[in-house]
Amino acid sequence: MGIATPDLSALILHLKDPKVKAALGVLSTATIATLIQILRTKHEELPKIHRKNSAVILSDGSREIYVPYKNEEAKVIINPTKIVTFEAHRRLFLDKRSAAPVEGKVGVNRRFIRQFEAIWAILVPRFQSKETAILFLHACFLIARTWLSLVVARLDGTIVRDLVSANGKGFMRGLAFWFLIAVPATYTNSMIQYLQAKISIGFRTRLIRYVHDLYLNSNLSFYKITLDGQLTGADQYITTDITKFCDTVSSLYSSIGKPSVDIVVFTYQLFRSIGPLGMVMIFANYFGTAYLLRKVSPSFGRLAVAEARLEGDFRNAHSRIVTSAEEIAFYGGEKAELRSLDKAYLKLIRHVNGIFKILIAYNMFEDFIIKYAWSALGLICCSLPVFLPNLGGLSEGSHEHNRTKAFITNKRLLLSLSDAGGRIMYSYKDLAELAGYTARVYALLSTLHRVHANAYKPSRNERAIPYSFADIKGTVQEGFEGIRLESVPVVIPSAYAGEELFSSLSFIIRPGEHMIISGPNGIGKTAIARVIAGLWPVYQGLLSKPSSGEIIYIPQRPYLSIGTLREQIIYPQSHHEMVTSGKTDEDLMEILRIVRLEYLPGREGGLDAKQNNWGAVFSGGEKQRMSLARMFYHMPKFAVLDEATSAVSSDVEGILYEKAKEFGITLLTISHRPGLVKYHKYLLKLDGEGIWEIQRVGTEKELMSVEREIQDLECRLAQVEGWTRRHKEVEQELRME
Ligand SMILES: Nc1ncnc2c1ncn2[C@@H]1O[C@H](COP(=O)(O)OP(=O)(O)OP(=O)(O)O)[C@@H](O)[C@H]1O
Numbered sequence: 001m002g003i004a005t006p007d008l009s010a011l012i013l014h015l016k017d018p019k020v021k022a023a024l025g026v027l028s029t030a031t032i033a034t035l036i037q038i039l040r041t042k043h044e045e046l047p048k049i050h051r052k053n054s055a056v057i058l059s060d061g062s063r064e065i066y067v068p069y070k071n072e073e074a075k076v077i078i079n080p081t082k083i084v085t086f087e088a089h090r091r092l093f094l095d096k097r098s099a100a101p102v103e104g105k106v107g108v109n110r111r112f113i114r115q116f117e118a119i120w121a122i123l124v125p126r127f128q129s130k131e132t133a134i135l136f137l138h139a140c141f142l143i144a145r146t147w148l149s150l151v152v153a154r155l156d157g158t159i160v161r162d163l164v165s166a167n168g169k170g171f172m173r174g175l176a177f178w179f180l181i182a183v184p185a186t187y188t189n190s191m192i193q194y195l196q197a198k199i200s201i202g203f204r205t206r207l208i209r210y211v212h213d214l215y216l217n218s219n220l221s222f223y224k225i226t227l228d229g230q231l232t233g234a235d236q237y238i239t240t241d242i243t244k245f246c247d248t249v250s251s252l253y254s255s256i257g258k259p260s261v262d263i264v265v266f267t268y269q270l271f272r273s274i275g276p277l278g279m280v281m282i283f284a285n286y287f288g289t290a291y292l293l294r295k296v297s298p299s300f301g302r303l304a305v306a307e308a309r310l311e312g313d314f315r316n317a318h319s320r321i322v323t324s325a326e327e328i329a330f331y332g333g334e335k336a337e338l339r340s341l342d343k344a345y346l347k348l349i350r351h352v353n354g355i356f357k358i359l360i361a362y363n364m365f366e367d368f369i370i371k372y373a374w375s376a377l378g379l380i381c382c383s384l385p386v387f388l389p390n391l392g393g394l395s396e397g398s399h400e401h402n403r404t405k406a407f408i409t410n411k412r413l414l415l416s417l418s419d420a421g422g423r424i425m426y427s428y429k430d431l432a433e434l435a436g437y438t439a440r441v442y443a444l445l446s447t448l449h450r451v452h453a454n455a456y457k458p459s460r461n462e463r464a465i466p467y468s469f470a471d472i473k474g475t476v477q478e479g480f481e482g483i484r485l486e487s488v489p490v491v492i493p494s495a496y497a498g499e500e501l502f503s504s505l506s507f508i509i510r511p512g513e514h515m516i517i518s519g520p521n522g523i524g525k526t527a528i529a530r531v532i533a534g535l536w537p538v539y540q541g542l543l544s545k546p547s548s549g550e551i552i553y554i555p556q557r558p559y560l561s562i563g564t565l566r567e568q569i570i571y572p573q574s575h576h577e578m579v580t581s582g583k584t585d586e587d588l589m590e591i592l593r594i595v596r597l598e599y600l601p602g603r604e605g606g607l608d609a610k611q612n613n614w615g616a617v618f619s620g621g622e623k624q625r626m627s628l629a630r631m632f633y634h635m636p637k638f639a640v641l642d643e644a645t646s647a648v649s650s651d652v653e654g655i656l657y658e659k660a661k662e663f664g665i666t667l668l669t670i671s672h673r674p675g676l677v678k679y680h681k682y683l684l685k686l687d688g689e690g691i692w693e694i695q696r697v698g699t700e701k702e703l704m705s706v707e708r709e710i711q712d713l714e715c716r717l718a719q720v721e722g723w724t725r726r727h728k729e730v731e732q733e734l735r736m737e
Pocket residue numbers: 492501520521522523524525526527528
């Protein structure tokens with residue numbers, strides 16, 4: 001049974017309540033001792049609970065995660081994919097010959113085989129891996145099933161022979177065998193299904209872990225993939241396409257593996273029964289059917305790719321509504337959203353309907369050939385030993401009963417053979433669909449590899465285009481005691497030609513030299529923060545910055561994760577990391593007091609209160625103050641605040657700035673608020689046309705005196721109108737006299 005996390009912070013809060021204190025006074029010493037004992041036990045359980053609530057990184061880099069399963073917490077150790085593995089695979093995924101084709105060219109061809117081989121290296125990394133063992137076991141069961149089918153075919157023949165020859169004893173013996181064979185036969189069938197599901201899950205787990213490691217790493221592939229622009233909706237690829245790919249691969253392994261074994265075994269058996277002519281006919285039939293089906297079948301691969309894309313669009317339209325529900329509700333945008341949802345769904349449905357229509361003719365043709373033409377041919381083959389005994393293979397004697405037995409056995413073998421052949425032919429459609437899913441999964445993997453290796457495609461244009469992704473030449477130095485840009489262009493990145501916002505920007509911020517960046521909307525203020533954070537490339541020049549633990553970026557739109565209230569403050573740390581770093585819940589309460597959010601644990605039910613969407617719970621100002629709480633928690637040497645206090649009232653804003661400076665955090669602020677200038681030493685003013693300048697901001701005292709002077713002048717100016725009126729009145733009075 002999982003242990004509920006004790007809500008100690010809430011408990012402490014309650015204990016401080018005067019009413020609770022008074023109530024405790026009434027309790028007997030024994031009761032208080034029991035209370036203390038309970039608290040102590042809970043306290044001892046804490047490290048275990050922290051560990052269970054967090055994904056702990058072990059010394060060898062593997063992740064330890066506790067997953068709830070059947071009222072228990074199952075421990076799972078995940079080994080990260082090694083960098084050398086990515087490097088070894090890069091060659092496979094950046095191979096031009098297997099590059100993801102345009103939709104129209106997806107099909108069962110050489111490119112598909114190359115792409116599949118590349119993915120196979122992830123699915124079964126070593127011959128000794130677990131998946132090989134499962135595949136082998138599965139193959140054993142497939143062979144066992146074929147053997148059992150053979151036994152059943154013979155038994156069937158014997159039973160019918162005994163029936164026709166009125167051999168009661170033999171008939172009863174046959175029936176007893178029939179039931180006996182049913183036990184291993186049914187077990188084999190169930191195991192085949194079970195192992196097929198196991199293979200699918202095994203492959204999916206391997207692929208998902210690989211993709212996750214490649215997607216979410218310090219190289220920020222998840223962000224860069226959006227800049228790359230070659231692949232949209234990575235979530236659809238990861239959640240749906242990988243699943244479909246794995247399901248199709250494992251079902252194809254069964255649907256092609258079993259009939260292939262069947263064909264070899266049954267063909268041999270039939271060869272003995274119906275002779276060479278029959279065999280030639282059967283094989284001619286196979287090749288003829290395969291050729292015909294390939295000729296008439298539509299491009300299932302292309303259709304599968306298009307369907308997956310449309311499914312992705314429909315899903316995106318829905319997730320947009322979930323993430324922006326409040327904004328849409330304020331605008332009354334339900335009609336507009338309904339329109340776009342309807343449109344996305346109709347596009348998908350039209351496509352799926354189109355596939356169904358194509359399938360009518362295809363299925364009819366397939367059934368005609370496989371069910372009827374093949375059966376007719378089967379009967380002809382069965383008749384060969386009867387009508388042409390010289391070509392009819394091994395005869396079991398000319399007695400009528402034996403002929404019946406041979407016919408029944410042959411017919412059953414032929415039925416199994418035609419069933420096996422039919423299943424292989426039917427699998428062609430699945431194989432073509434697999435080509436589609438393979439193309440999607442390959443596109444995801446090759447984009448991730450390309451972004452991970454910064455191996456962007458060179459420009460298609462002959463002329464060298466400045467600021468293409470292949471043109472990143474700047475230097476980034478980490479571990480610097482400050483932030484320094486030397487002749488760094490600020491460019492909106494794009495795969496082929498980025499747009500320049502500033503041709504060359506240079507400044508240096510040393511500890512204590514707070515800087516504010518201001519300028520009109522869309523000029524490129526956040527862009528500078530993106531370059532410093534490493535989200536956008538440094539195309540030229542030098543960027544020096546503190547090491548990653550010493551700088552924090554507070555973005556314009558506050559981000560709140562799924563999890564406890566505590567996790568919002570300590571993000572991206574885990575509870576376990578917080579405890580091991582020596583921080584306590586009391587420290588968090590102190591931070592909440594600084595940002596004026598001390599009421600939240602009481603309101604939400606303690607620091608352990610969980611929410612899936614904190615964004616919908618907090619107000620705009622609360623979200624921003626929570627982001628600042630993170631800064632006070634991590635206590636970095638430098639902080640980049642991008643409009644981080646725009647929704648916070650100015651009095652609290654001032655206190656937060658003063659507090660941050662007091663803690664020795666050097667600030668780089670991006671803001672429109674003139675009121676914030678006074679907390680900084682330098683002002684980086686951005687103007688249109690890529691012009692910028694740095695101004696020294698006066699000391700706070702100087703700024704205050706200037707502000708007072710301005711206020712004084714404004715007061716005097718406000719009185720001018722009154723004085724002018726009085727002046728006119730006095731002049732009029734004098735004239736009248
Ligand atoms: N991913 C992107 N693709 C294309 N253009 C972009 C991208 N990101 C930003 N831009 C453009 O770059 C310019 C600078 O954007 P930035 O976010 O830096 O503006 P800003 O000065 O911070 O504006 P604001 O004060 O409104 O926040 C804008 O014109 C914006 O449209």
